[in-house]
Amino acid sequence: MLDFSLSDEQRIFRDSVRSFIDKEIIPLETQVLRNEREGRPGLERGQLRDLQLKAKSAGLWGFTTPKEYGGAGLGAIMNSLACIERGRTFVPFRFGGYGDNILFSGTDSQKQQYLIPTINGERASCFAITESGAGSDASAIRTRAVRDGDHWIINGEKTFISGGNEADFVIVFAVTDPSRGGSGGITCFLVDRGMGWRSQPIATMGEASLASLVFEDVRVPSSNIVGELGWGFQLAMKWISSGLYEVPSLLVGSSERLLEMAIQHSKKRVSMGHPIAQYQAVQWQIADSHVEIEAVKYLTLLAAWQVDSGHDARHTSSIAKLMGSITADKVVDRVMQIHGGIGYTKELPIERWYRELRMYRIQDGTDEIQRRTIARNLFKGHARLGGIGV
Template structure:
């Protein structure tokens, strides 16, 4: 389905697919097995606008519009979700600098990420504060021109490889509103008092980095605050739609990757003297998978198009994430089923897609949280 893609968008999608096919996929099994962070792939992707796609040209990026950046994410995840995450999420957290940062912060932190030299992250989740972001406890207290940060963060993508991380902290312990009093800081990861401990042995996206962070009397200058002090949760709310649409695009790429493997296998595998694709039971699976993928694509591209036009479509983004992440998991499951016992063996790509699919129902708000948002929107409460 073309969904009114321009010829330029189609070309970028095609280029991204070639990179995914020729560079990413051949390394996927090994990097998953060994939890290898793909520095070599990042090196090859430099200058192709596949790393942290969507950074504006004035800060050294390729200037892709949001929908086109989603096409790149889709194709990187088609290649391999673990490596895809490492490439496309190297700019995770930049949004808040782009929208609310000072010009000085933009000039200092964005261009090196756009070039592929630096990596960043976004640290919101804590051991005791997951879906309930407002219950975060990591504290930043003013001391002269600095703030002193104490606390911990959990499950932080790029935690051990990032050069800087946007850390969300509590600067007011008794704000008038529950979501108030949260402030975001740019934290360079070589600051004294900062530690990142790698969380190895993940179920999926194993070629990406995940860490638990600790801040012990870590000083950071007040000039590193991004946006308005105490307003970071409200700043965050303005990108929930783009973050969720990006995860939906990840799931879409994964689903297409798993489907393509199953479609190929069904034509090659012979049983009862003929290829298994001749059996209607297998054809029906493929028909259902292809239909679900197209439906997911429609939701993802629709939300992405809205964002490209300057909108912040909370409901459509949550619908896209809720639906596409389920499709990713179900399509990966059916793709494995079509592979029979071979699907259970690491030699084939489908078992990896099956493991990788689960995360998309968890991060950037679980499926339950997406349903809450959709329902609230239906009820006119957001």
Template sequence: MYLRLTEEQRMVQQTIRKFVEKELMPLEQEVLRNEREGRTGLSKEKLEQLQNKAKEVGFWGINTPAKYGGADLGQLMQAIVTIEVGKTFVPFEFGGFADNILYYGNEEQKEKYLIPTINGDKKSCFAMTEPGAGSDTQNIKMTAIKDGDSWILNGEKTFITGGNEADFVMVIAITDKALHQKSKGREGVTCFIADRNMGWKSEYIHTMGEGGPASLFFDNVRVPEENILGELDKGYNLGLEWIGFARWMVGAKAVGASERLLKMAINYAKERETFGKPIAERQAIQWKIADSAVEIEAAKWLVYNAAFTLDEGEDNRHLASIAKLYGSNIGNRVVDRVLQIHGGMGYTKELPIERWYREARLWRIYDGTDEIQRLIISRNLLKGHVKID
């Protein structure tokens, strides 16, 4: 066992860190101001500008297969990059990637949807959740009825990340009601690729955080048969794969944010004096700092391990749930302590801490709530899918 990053991984880490510090962090005040005044944090032009800069440094499609023009650096590298980018709240991602399930498309679908998504010419979203169905997919109500050589989609989807901006959606609908009921939701649903101009509408959902998700409305939307992604009635497996594949990335994001926040707290604790000495000399503050450091370190290795396991070609879903559950929870605890250390200043919008405080709450909800992660972890153990050595 070799518990060190390789030379290459450290180099990438340093390069990304420099990029984040030089290109992204200086934009933080602008992002806060934009968001406060009801605009998106980064304008479309600004984001493209930044992505072009990133492209020049060679970070385009970090995890995308080389065959599709990506850098193909693997999951652990993706974790390292996500942690570094997580150190700022500037809403930026290195472009050049596509949803994992789009790779299951046939050659025509790849040409029409996958390649333009990787190139950044089209934006995608994935829609499974409905007002009455989240991780409990057997409660899905959206229907697709066959009509000639196309399908008519009706229903509503909600909490769809990227749904406001997407040019097309990969949407899960019931195609065989009897089969869907008999199989408790595991069969009889199909994944369709539906372009926005086929007639679905989106509506912005205001959340406690910034850059909210969308509700999608399908009112007799006609989708051609050739837009079925994967197999008819087998959409459930695609859905599972989409949801589970990057769960641990939430943990990585939380680790990055926590590291930055802890750094802020350390600096502030040394500056701020009460009753004649810096609060850094008070044990109440010291313990908050120590507890945060311990939890961040543990979460970081859980994230690395989940990513590393996937790079080794093994099933990492159990470890991914553990990393997601722990990372998102310590993220919430760290931001709470850091806000407390900053006192009244931490509660103001002058500092970005309150923004992270609001965002962090989402980490424990999306990509499977805490409770769903616990369900998965315990079920794996109780049913013997995973054994304690």
């Protein structure tokens, strides 16, 4: 018998996260919109840190971080539930207590210098593999690292790097052995900003903080290599795939919040003598949105369950990510249509969400890459039709 209900622990946790988001984060939306429209960050780093510490005092800290590093070690399902709640607001907030999973593969010295301070919120990192000619094909990167005694000299440029403008150090991937070709010969380095790389903001149609990172003869000690020399691509794929379920989780939360706005507006907005909620054209948009959101929600929770159960969640995560990004894009478009002209103005945050959600059909694996992955898994027998769960 299948049981899709949340346990008491999961329900209490979700409600705690929801309460924090409702009381501490959503009230900041007006301020964030004003800041962004004036060309300032939605939240300053100090303000974000204060909110994270307030959440920590409420027991909301490091949901997936192992307990030995000060986290809660709650697992993927709990994290997915938290991401759904966090997705209900566009305020650029995330709970604290995390470090990129690649950092857990570091040496004891690297963990002390990079992992622990990142978990504690004392340092900020970014992940840099994407280049102008190596987006979906990450194995085509051209950034080079050349050995010079006990150091490596890195030259190249990374682009569309989330958090690159704020990061204190970067987890960067460079070719160290071009003779191996493709994904071979790529190595992962930890590079402090003080070692000489610089960031440049990239203006986008949304409010995401993206950057290009420039490396010109940046000198990095061999002790800053993460994992084995020439095996960085495997670490990168581990980073990309492990938390893919988080993206559709966030999109479920955003879509549900937007749909709530559409339902409330359609009840109040009167046209030709009736609330527009009484018109079939509006009802069908509401119904279609709800059906699609629910489908994404259960696909996403299935992927999270697979992660927690030790199963390979990559195929299900790709399905959830593809469907989640397409669904969010359709839902925000319908919500804007239901609101009419007022939805198109900056008086409401719908246009802001409209610009932000479009990004997810490109970021973290484009729609086309997800379809390619899903199809290849089916053709090669890595996934099969007719299965349930795993």
